[in-house]
Amino acid sequence: MKAERSRAPQAVYIHIPFCTNKCFYCDFNSYVLKDQPVMDYLRALDREMELTVQQTPPGEIRSIFVGGGTPTVLNPQEMEFFLASVRRHFPHWSSDIEFTMEANPGTTDLDKMTVMKDGGVNRVSFGVQAFQNELLSGIGRIHNTDDVYRSLDNARAVGLNNLSIDLMFGLPNQTVEMLNYSVSRALELGLPHYSIYSLKVEENTLFHTLYHKNQLPLPSEEEELNMYLLLMERMQQAGYKQYEISNFAKPGLASRHNITYWKNEDYYGLGAGAHGYVGRQRHVNIKGVNPYVEAAKAGLPRLEQFGVSREEAMEDFVMVGLRMLDGIRKADFRKQFDEELDDVFAQPLNKMLSAGLLETHEDGEGYRLSKQGVLFGNEVFAEFIGILTV
Template sequence: MMAIDKRTEAVYIHIPFCTNKCFYCDFNSYVLKDQPVMDYLHALDKEMELTVKANPPGIIKSIFVGGGTPTVLKPNEMAYFLQSVRRHFPEWTEDIEFSMEANPGTTDLEKLSVMREGGVNRISFGVQAFQNSLLTGIGRIHDTDDVYRSLDNARQAGFDNMSIDLMFGLPNQTLEMLAESVDKALALGLPHYSIYSLKVEENTLFHTMYQRNQLPLPDEEDELNMYLLLMERMKAAGYKQYEISNFAKPGFESRHNMTYWRNEDYYGLGAGAHGYVGRQRHVNIKGVNPYNEAANKGLPRLESFEVSREEAMEDFLMVGLRVLDGVSRTRFQQQFGVPMEQEFARPLDKMVGAGLLDSTEDGYKLSSKGILFGNDVFAEFIGSLSTN
């Protein structure tokens, strides 16, 4: 039997403005200077209105505001934005996770207080490293003093659920530098950490430098040792690695990201945002002014398409295996009405045989070796149903 359709309970909202563009960033973001910020927030309000009219929400369990840098909004802009969210998504679970990304240096006490009063209860700070030389080298505008000041302000405003992002594999970064960053991050005693490897994406300054052989990256062995070090340090400090790049104290796993990894529905609002509702995936128009104009006439879609049942099944495996508890046979059967092994016997057997997947009581998960070669595992499921 197929699962009964239920209303969408997760919301992603994109604020595309930044103080500057980081050298590695390929996200849909624009330098703040001279941008029509209030026009954008009005257009976003309109998109929310049209979205909930077309697909009424359930009781919202998670909201995630990303960017860009949402915290470049001024306090009055932030207040207007959060009132819009509350108006169009009025019903929240008692324990809602309402996250907002923030850059150290863009959060003073006044703004953080507006965020807290508006319902935000979790902040994810983009710290990236604890060496100012590395921060300058990747185009960040904050320094380590800003990190400590921002965290102090957040605590003063009433936030206790905070996360920071770190990066490894950065230009000129050594294993010792990463060890120092992890130590300083752990000394903060936060409930959640995300630690990502640098990926050199097209249409970034780093990609141009890489093409010219001007990007002094650590070699593959050093990068692998960095990943092994951070996994070991986080585990020793009592954090569970619940996803390839994410570590948490019990109960503080990112609920919103789990929505993605479980291939569940979520609204995607704002310029360039992606959404997934009722097996319909959409991408919004990216430019700020084109988005504003489109949202005042209707839903501001760049493209919208139906995800086939086969593709949805493949996505279930690919994104679900990022979570270290793995994928559940029961959940798969509930979503698709067939056993997982009936559809994916060949790639599952191959990956178990290669020692990259372990069989569990209710499904499959990455082995300790598989964690290091996750992309190879995920690739096995791309298009696998069309070749069966």
């Protein structure tokens, strides 16, 4: 059992698929809360946790991340049931566990925040997106800026201080000046962590439909680049380290759970539509709420499960690892695969170094994106796709 525990994932992702409404850009596995069988879903999730830990017993858990949807649409009683399930099935927590829950401003009153804190949540990530109400309504958000301040006050009132907010840029009708204003308002809050993402127009969203009708007034590519340059400069000036392409933190307060993904480490994935990665096996769960609930009665609610080849794992190691601004280390690659990074990926590494999009670490023992490479990350990652698996 001890050997098994040492191999067990130390990170848990749990999906709560309910939302108050569907945002215009969202392609996540989420469903409007009204008339949904919430308790049936939470009981099914409890059952999936039970079956999962039977199959792969948990060791010491270092991070738990509850995403959605909007997990904070659960009422206090539902939240209490859910958090008790998590604690029951994953009882061994590290002393410095990071337990994050995503939240939307306006869905977090004091009662709910108290239940979250009592249930072990110690980090909250708020989906703020912008500090202009007209931009918020234009992307389908139902909160306003007053809700943001109220929600942060509620979190702090119950002793939750490890807080993060998400902002977005490249939104319809957004200007560089508007982003600058949002960044200023965000920095005034003095939070430990900020995630700032560019809008991606995804299939099966209202924005995708509008885009193809030429009815989505997006900023130009040049404006979007200027937005990214601005936010990187502003965050650096304010003392935040850019530790990943879209993420900024005060020293020691980077998102541990997200780093699990970027280091290509194992994690449990639980809930409707959740992805997991354990022992070089990836799985995707059934997406619909009722189909998930029914499937969990019979066993693990898998939509598909497949092995990841050694070659694919190597490609993943490089692609997700280079998202982090500290990049990848040769020793880590050697430890995982017993091969030399420079031998396996000589051609794309040399090409990206020559193009000035990658640079070597000072000690010569690894690689990271250059300043220019950060702006063209997707082009760099594409060079490593299919190199070994064609």
